[in-house]
Amino acid sequence: MNASQPIIRLLEAYWRQPDQAPAHPQEPKVKVQMTISRLAFVYEKIRNVIDYKDEHLIRKNAIERMLKRRLYTEDKKRHFGLLLVEELIRAGYLPNNMLPERVIGELDIIIEKYLRTLLAVAPNRLTKQRRAAVNWILSICATEIEHKLVPQTKQDALVEGMYAVLRKDVDLANDISDPTERDVQVYIAIHRALIKSDWPIIRYHLxxxxxxxxxxxxxxxxxxxTQNFNVLKDVIERQVNHPLGDRLFRFVKRFSVLFVILGDLLEKHGQNFQFLIHDQEEFEREIRIACAVRYKKANIRLRRS
Known part of the structure; x- marks a missing residue:
């Protein structure tokens, strides 16, 4: 792959608006009655204050909790996608009367394939192995659902851009003889350092x-x-638990701030970014402003933790 291609995709990702194509004005949308949603909203807000994470991680974790609860308490084949979306709207994770109804069918397809896998590899036996399989599968399912509901186009493009720049320049990765494994480990380190991806998100991409x-x-x-679950799971877990993983993460983290600021500037200036970079004085001023904003956010987060 030409190294410039991910950079081009990065620019295009920030120039396209919005991340998710809006529903047609005449297209049916998911609408829920909000009169009973206040308690759910307050409950989720309390959880989020206690367990501070980035927005996409908070939403993903909420989806996983809802999946697990509904998996054990309701008929898994009936309106799973619709019930999940309605609960997310009531809890304030999705806007009301904005999501097109067609997404419900897409969610049902996603959920069905994970349930099929779950039933094949972890039949209804209350064992430690089944609980582990349920947690592993549903955490990845929640990630895919969250990506479907709120596409991570910009974040993924930012990861690809950083990967294209650093891929050949991470000296630590040279200790890994297999080139595919080396690339995977650099990619994982960038995901963790740049957009704070947790392990379920990493497993989803793997x-x-x-x-x-x-x-x-x-x-x-x-x-x-379904037929090779344990084999694939072991392959993925070997990458997740790679002995060089944490060292690569610490190395990559030193450079991640550059791409975080780049993302902030692209978000702020959009297509005008191409003109900004040709004005060195203004470009440096905008970098300082972006750094100050990030520093302020970090202080707020520190005080809340």
Whole structure:
């Protein structure tokens, strides 16, 4: 891949607005009655104050909690996607009367493939192995659902851009002889350092890397996963628990601030960024402003922790 291609995609990701195409004005949208939502909203806000994380992680973790609760308390085949979206709206994680109803069907397809895998690899037995499989599968399912509801186009493009720049220049990665494994470890380190991806998000991306067609719900990929679950899980966990992982993360983290600020400037200036970089004085001033804003946010987060 040409190293400039991820950079071009990065610029395009920030120039396109918005991240998710808006629903057509005449298109049916998911609307819920909000009179009973206040308690759910307050409950989730309290959880989020106690457990401060970035917005996408908070929403993903909420989805995972809801999936687990509904998995054990309701008919898994009935309106799972709709009930999940309604609960997310009531809890304030999604806007009301904005999400097109067609997304519900897409969520049902996503949930169905994970439930199929779950039933195949972890039948209804209350064992330690089943609980571990449930947690592993549903955490990845929650990540895919969150990406479907709120696409991470800009964040993913930022990761790809940093990966394209650093891929060949991470000396620590040279200690890994296999080139694919080396690239995967650099990619994981960038995800963790740049956009604070947690392990379920990392596993989600690794699953899509090792199993082409899974994201598209290809029946062949689903069948392969159900039949080779333990093999794929072991491959992914070897990457997650790689002995050089933490060292690479600490190394990459030193450079991540540069791309964080780049993302902030792209977000602020959009297509005008291409003109900004040609005015060195103004460009440096905007960098200082972006750094000050980030510093202020970090102080607020520190006081809240």
């Amino acid at each position: 699953l899509n890397f090792y199993l082409p067609g899974w994201l598209e719900s290809d029946p062949r990929a689903i069948e392969y996963f």
